[in-house]
Structure formats: structure tokens, C-alpha cells
Amino acid sequence: MSDRHTITEADLNAYLDGELQPAERAAVEAYLADHPADRERVAAWRDQSAALRALYGHVAEEAPPARLSPRRLAAERRRRMRRAVTAAAAALVLVAAGGAGGWIGRGLVMPDAVETTLIGEAEAAHALYTPEVLHPVEVNGQDGAHLSKWLSRRLDRTLVIPDLSSEGFSLVGGRLLPAAASAAALLMYENRDGARVTLYVVPNAGKETAMRFSARDGLAAVSWQAETLGCVLVGNLPRETLLNLAKASYGSLDKAPNI
Numbered sequence: 001m002s003d004r005h006t007i008t009e010a011d012l013n014a015y016l017d018g019e020l021q022p023a024e025r026a027a028v029e030a031y032l033a034d035h036p037a038d039r040e041r042v043a044a045w046r047d048q049s050a051a052l053r054a055l056y057g058h059v060a061e062e063a064p065p066a067r068l069s070p071r072r073l074a075a076e077r078r079r080r081m082r083r084a085v086t087a088a089a090a091a092l093v094l095v096a097a098g099g100a101g102g103w104i105g106r107g108l109v110m111p112d113a114v115e116t117t118l119i120g121e122a123e124a125a126h127a128l129y130t131p132e133v134l135h136p137v138e139v140n141g142q143d144g145a146h147l148s149k150w151l152s153r154r155l156d157r158t159l160v161i162p163d164l165s166s167e168g169f170s171l172v173g174g175r176l177l178p179a180a181a182s183a184a185a186l187l188m189y190e191n192r193d194g195a196r197v198t199l200y201v202v203p204n205a206g207k208e209t210a211m212r213f214s215a216r217d218g219l220a221a222v223s224w225q226a227e228t229l230g231c232v233l234v235g236n237l238p239r240e241t242l243l244n245l246a247k248a249s250y251g252s253l254d255k256a257p258n259i
Contacts, residue, residue: 007031012038016045115209115230117180119223122200122232125177125186126219130196137173137188147174151185155203157228162199162252164189167245169197189245197235197242199249204230211246213239222246229253 007028014020015028032039129136139147144161152159154176161171169189177184179202187199209225220242223232231253233246 007038012042013045016042115212115223115225118200118202118230119214119221119232121177121179121184122198122223122234123219123221125184125200126198126234129175129186130188130198136196137186138175139173141171141173143173144171151176151201154183155185155201157203159185159201159229160252161187162249164245164248167241167248168192169245172196195235195237197233197237197245200232200234201253202230204228211243211250213243215239224250226250226253 011020011024011028015025020028032042139150141147148159148161151174161174164171168191170191172188172190174185174187177186182203185201187201188196189199190196204225204227207225208227211222211224213220213222215221218236219234220237220239221232221234222242222245223230224246225231231249233242233249235242235245237245
């Protein structure tokens with residue numbers, strides 16, 4: 001730094017912050033004496049720093065809110081993961097817990113192992129992602145056309161994103177997830193009250209089934225197998241509301257052509 005022409009902006013910032021050794025500080029001061037434009041710039045930085053300290057200096061001395069403590073954030077993350085694991089495990093006993101729900105649409109039929117797994121995956125994904133504030137989805141709902149093309153390509157099925165606005169729910173967005181036997185699409189919707197529902201969709205090559213409603217621990221699900229898609233709608237909503245959303249979703253998905 002002995003050469004005045006080697007003074008960089010990083011040196012000027014270090015000088016302003018008092019991080020230089022005496023010899024380095026003297027070199028910067030000598031440089032500033034010969035460069036009025038940089039001298040004025042450093043003076044402006046100093047005034048700005050003083051103004052910021054006057055406005056917000058007290059914030060640096062305050063303890064962070066308890067809700068933002070690393071320990072609490074880690075505990076919240078573990079709680080979400082436990083709920084997700086519990087939801088997946090609960091799917092294994094859906095048949096035994098059949099009294100909690102019933103079939104609608106085309107008669108009473110018990111779900112097979114494939115659909116039982118599907119329900120568990122959907123509930124686990126819902127429990128994991130709906131509490132997220134900053135990153136609940138990978139692709140925003142405003143990019144619906146891109147989201148549809150992307151998920152259709154990854155699922156190898158034409159996926160028409162259901163429009164649930166008539167039921168008071170707007171599309172938050174979607175993401176791609178791994179499923180037991182394939183990729184899965186997770187679409188998230190939200191109403192004006194902040195209530196969220198998720199539609200979990202996987203490719204399906206099996207037979208069509210009726211819609212089935214189930215509820216456990218405050219979380220409800222409606223599942224069905226369409227001609228090319230397996231679907232589960234999950235939310236903490238009244239039975240009738242969730243069924244109406246499922247029917248609206250089915251109406252959109254059923255219009256999609258095979259690819």
C-alpha cells in the first residue's frame with residue numbers, strides 16, 4: 001500500500017471502519033490528500049454511517065426476538081419433520097382407521113397399497129411445505145403456463161393446473177417432489193384467510209377409482225385415481241369445502257389430453 005496509486009475501494013472502506021494498521025492508515029490519508037474526489041466520497045460514507053447509527057444503532061444492541069433464535073427455529077423445523085413422518089406413517093393404518101372417513105362418488109371401495117402410499121406422501125408433503133413463508137413453492141403461481149409445461153414434462157403427463165378461484169382459492173405455485181415410484185407434482189393454493197390446500201399429483205397407469213375422504217389429527221384428504229393421474233387434495237378444512245375443491249380439481253384435470 002506504500003504506492004499511492006494502489007489504494008483501492010476496499011482500502012478506503014477499511015480506513016473508514018478503522019481496520020488499518022498505522023502505516024496503512026497514513027498511506028490512505030496521503031492518498032486522500034491528493035485525490036479530492038475520493039476524499040469527498042469517504043466523507044459522504046462517514047456521514048451516511050453516522051446517520052444510520054443514529055437511526056438504528058439501538059437495534060444492534062437489542063437481543064433478537066425469541067421467535068428468531070436459532071434454537072427455536074431448529075425446534076420448529078424438527079416439529080415439521082416429525083409431523084411429516086407421522087403423516088406418512090399414518091397412511092399405513094388408513095384402512096384400519098376407515099371409520100374416520102368414507103368413500104364418495106362411485107361406491108365404497110377400500111384403497112389398495114398404492115393409494116395408501118400416495119395418501120401418506122401427500123400428507124407428508126403438505127405438512128412439510130404449507131408452513132413455509134419464504135419458499136413454499138419452486139415456481140410462483142404467476143408463472144402458471146411455465147409451471148404446467150415443466151410439471152407435465154417431468155411427470156410425462158399433460159397436467160392442466162386447476163383453477164380454484166371459484167372456490168375462493170388462488171394458486172400459490174408448485175414444486176416437483178420425489179414419490180415412491182415416480183416424480184410427483186405438488187400444487188399449493190391459498191384463500192384470503194391464509195388457509196392453504198395442496199394437490200399432490202403422480203402419474204397413474206392403473207384403473208380409475210372413486211374419491212375417498214379421510215381425516216386424521218386435524219388434517220383432511222380427498223384422494224382419487226384418474227385415468228392418467230393419481231391425486232390427493234390435502235388441507236385443514238371442513239369436509240364439504242375440501243370435497244368441493246376436489247371436485248373442481250377433478251373437473252380441470254379430467255379435461256387434460258393424454259400425452
